[in-house]
Amino acid sequence: MSKERPPLDEMTLRQLRRVASEYGVSRYSRMRKDQLLAAIQEIQRSQGVPTSSRSLEAQEKIEAAKFDVGQEDSSGGLLAKVDEGLPDLPDGYGESRIVLMPRDPQWAYAYWDIPGDSKENLRRQGGIQLALRLYDVTDVDLSCQSPHSIQEYPCDELAREWYLPIPVSDRDYVIDIGYRAYDGRWLLLARSAPVRIPPVYPSDWIEDYFLTINWEEDLRGKTFATLVPPSKRMAATSNAIYDQIFGMAQSAEAQRVAGSMFGSMQHVPGSVFGSMQMVSEQALSSYVFPSGVGMWAVPTMSGLTMSGVGFSASVPTMRPRKFWLIADAELIVYGATEPDATVTIGGRPIKLNSDGTFRFQMSFQDGMIDFPILAVAADGEQNRAIHMTFTRETPERRTNTREEAVEEWLA
DSSP, X not given: OOOOOOOGGGOOHHHHHHHHHHHTOTTGGGOOHHHHHHHHHHHHHHHTOOOOSSOOHHHHHHHHHHHOOOOBOTTSSBGGGTTTTOOOOOSOOSOOEEEEEEEETTXXXXXXXXXXXXXXXXXXXXXXXXXXXXXXXXXXXXXXXXXXXXXXXXXXXXXXXXXXXXXXXSSEEEEEEEEEETTSOEXXXXXXXXXXXXXSSOOOOOSOOOOOOOTTOOOTTOOOOOOOOHHHHHHHTOOHHHHHHHHHHHHHHTTSOTTOTTTXXXXXXXXXXXXXXXXXXXXXXXXXXXTSOOGGGSSOBTTBOTTSOBOOTTSOOOEEEOOOBOOOOEEXXXXXXXXXXXXXXXXXXXXXXXXXXXXXXXXXXXXXXXXXXXXXXXXXXXXXXXXXXXXXXXXXXXXXXXXXXXXXXXX
């Protein structure tokens, strides 16, 4: 047996909101209890529904007094009435826009607002799949340079937000939303501003920078200081060996288009594009796409596209690949003295081997390590010492483990 509904003046705020929802009261979630009560009663009177016989005037005054703090806005009215009469927020604003926000070093959050006519326009141009493209644009200008890497994620037409895995932290990323066409073209709807994904390791910003600005100073359009990340400052002071190694890496990098869909191809003399290794039909049919990119993303499928239009054999196929790197350093200190002596490193006693040799091994992180080594004879009459310091700098850190590696699409 259903429970009888209590009179309106005895209902809680939650119950009144439920009734207001049934009557279709606009903006009921922002109303106070007395406002909800008045709105519901007005609708009931217009519909001929009998209201409670109990006088509500005193109750309305009591409820209104609970929330009335006597504060007024600059125009002289009550703050509670500032948004009265305003329409509900629209579903969209008619402007194609996408925003990328870092959630943590492994994930980013994207949301967008795309008008329906903009989507329809690109679908008429051949767009068949709405997708998101995540670019690594660290120290790259996308208007004239290629990104370091590209990840593409198909998304639902009705979605307006998405979480994306980040390949490598401590990098700058940009996200696009657009359509993948049947012939492989990318039809852009909107592009976000670049954002920096935080690193998984502790920040190497250890120094404080203080700047004094006059209170009356006009700050518009002015730059008072430009901060340089420690990694870039250290890279500028790298030694000749590092310069030689980085130069070799850069010359090899210049021979390919990093992260490009058609970039990682084997080059042969006399050919700009080189030979493209085509994937056989049998190999292609057994492909697994863990990132969610379906067969629509592959330019050839049994020689036909999804629309049935044939393609030349010179069009490259796409293949997924995971890539990762880990590297670190350890510090080893070793030596020897009389077997019966006492040896300390930084005040910490070290156990000697039977022949008087010793060995000390530890993790070598960025920064300076101070190692005073002291050896004292068994009778305490003699001692020897050596004071060593070690400094490690990591000009660049762009690494990830095998477990953190994500699929990247290469041609």
